[in-house]
Amino acid sequence: MADVPPPRGFPDAEYAARLDRVQQAMAPAGLDALLLTTEADIRYLSGFLTQFWQSPTRPWYLVVPRAAKPVAVIPEIGAACMARGWVDDIRTWSSPHPTDDGVSLLYATLEECAGSGGTIGAPMARETHLRMPVQAFDALRHALDFADASAVMRNVRMVKSEREIDKIRHVCTLVSNAFDRAPKLFAEGQSDIEAFRAFKLECLRQGVDDVSYLVGGAGPGGYGDIISPPAGRALGRGDVLILDTGCVYDGYFSDFDRNFAIGAADDAARRAYDTVYRATEAGLAAARPGATSADLFGAMQTVLEAGGALGNAVGRLGHGLGSELTEPPSHAAFDDTVLSPGMVITLEPGMEFAPGRNMVHEENLVIRDDGAELLSRRAAAELPVIG
């Protein structure tokens, strides 16, 4: 179970390599600068790591020129934290501000970095948003030329470095350790709220920095909704309990779940577990360079349908994983993203196997030259009965 935590942070060379890849993608897209506004995009190119993003008050900006290091345009409160990272040019204003909350400073920086008449890319397509006021963006668009740059950050961030993979592997190992202790953590009669709390405590004891995300459900023979918080219901004999967690180490997520039967399991739940386990196996076998997300979807969906799946409300059977709980691509029939070495993804086959009763599995892996390297410790082949 021993696992040495990888070093925190990244060397400058890692940021330089990331920037190089981003700038190489900007040129053919005709982009003279990028405007980034979200935690994950800004951290990727600056190393700016802070939970302060949970405060929605202040906007944060990173401007990426086509041939120079990024420039941070941020509230003064973040200057010291940003200075710990890779960015040298840090421009600040006192925020919040009633009439000009950084917009003039941002405008001047964009104009300087993109040049006169230059085109500025920003993520604007599906699965993105701009974390800045609409009015502020409208003001910029009134005077500067913007184009969608969703693909630039998406395609670069999708392929992880070995240092990123090490962090994800580490947090996956810690969470696997925590799930291994399930028989000591969960029991019949325990309220689901206390079960969640016991699991959060265990993950922290194992060494994760944060249990940022923990959802789940439990019900007789299977669970319904899997994204709600626990409601105070006591675990009953014959319940199937699922916990799906995104834990964090040094800014990188795990995202996988485990299922447990409390005291006893009925045949339908065992069969559903087996079907979804085999769907995961099919996904693991298909996860090789050159395959697409749609191929992964097809491999898993074939098993689920043969196993009697009534449906799946999730809309996909897994996704990318990294500094965000969910990242592109989506394992869905429509997603032709080609898998390549270094991509970290989840496989998340799930199905409604009886009305209101679901079974969802999830594993985390990295694509290697010769196929999948599991980052999570593989779930038990049969539905574990505990408590």
Place this chain on the structure above:
Amino acid sequence: MADVPPPRGFPDAEYAARLDRVQQAMAPAGLDALLLTTEADIRYLSGFLTQFWQSPTRPWYLVVPRAAKPVAVIPEIGAACMARGWVDDIRTWSSPHPTDDGVSLLYATLEECAGSGGTIGAPMARETHLRMPVQAFDALRHALDFADASAVMRNVRMVKSEREIDKIRHVCTLVSNAFDRAPKLFAEGQSDIEAFRAFKLECLRQGVDDVSYLVGGAGPGGYGDIISPPAGRALGRGDVLILDTGCVYDGYFSDFDRNFAIGAADDAARRAYDTVYRATEAGLAAARPGATSADLFGAMQTVLEAGGALGNAVGRLGHGLGSELTEPPSHAAFDDTVLSPGMVITLEPGMEFAPGRNMVHEENLVIRDDGAELLSRRAAAELPVIG
């Protein structure tokens, strides 16, 4: 220390009252419908409580008509969780979707709710963002009439109900209990990472649902940056340690900090602590209905300046608190928001008292007819020396 957790959730009457206040604010603003996209706004009028917001992939929409209950336009994966809440009309699509990720459904719902030629309000001013793709919002704006509605949600949400206050008071009590155990949690030689972990474990043991936010710092005689994560430095004798946490109970935050000297405190740190403590006292005395956020700022700033403050990078001396870690108003010279009973706020006087050395205090309170009711247990009057 005993504290009975308030019931989870809210009765339908609470949501009906919230909607009534929102709709009363919509009418004079000439708004026929509202479009809400963020976790806090959507939860406020629907009860949709889930950590699934951490997945950035899917957009979520709530449409508020001028004279009817809200309509949810959401990914199918959220339908069961949304149905636990107050909204009856739940319209879903399978998300993510490659070509129409809910936009057509949202468009039809907005047109239906706002009526032909109606005006749709959305938060677009400072301290807001739209959590949806720019391209999707552009498509809506191409055919529908939008106006800024930042003030509607801001002004209604700023004044809390007694049930909301009970949840905030509860989580503040739990965190106060955790801070009371500081002498058992922190010690000279402990790494700051382990100090943070010990505090997170203690907060969970006390009963918080999540330690969503924990930042801080430590340094000889004072700390610099207060929004960075811990870096692995060992606490040394004479360090001043600050922990600033936003813990959550049933979707409502605490947000306050505490300072501790490790083993010994020098005179400058003690004096700075005393100054900031007295600034908080001045803020508490000024926190009455009819006073403004600017008045609170002035009361605290006067004490800080007399105490030798070199500056303050935070940009304000406290803010609103509720379902978000920071909410309007801002205690700053520019913010003329008039305090009224039911408003939950922080007082957060802080200053740089020597180059690179800061002292920040924070308390949480609710405005009552006769002044401030503290929700956090008041910090010690003198810098506590522990370890």
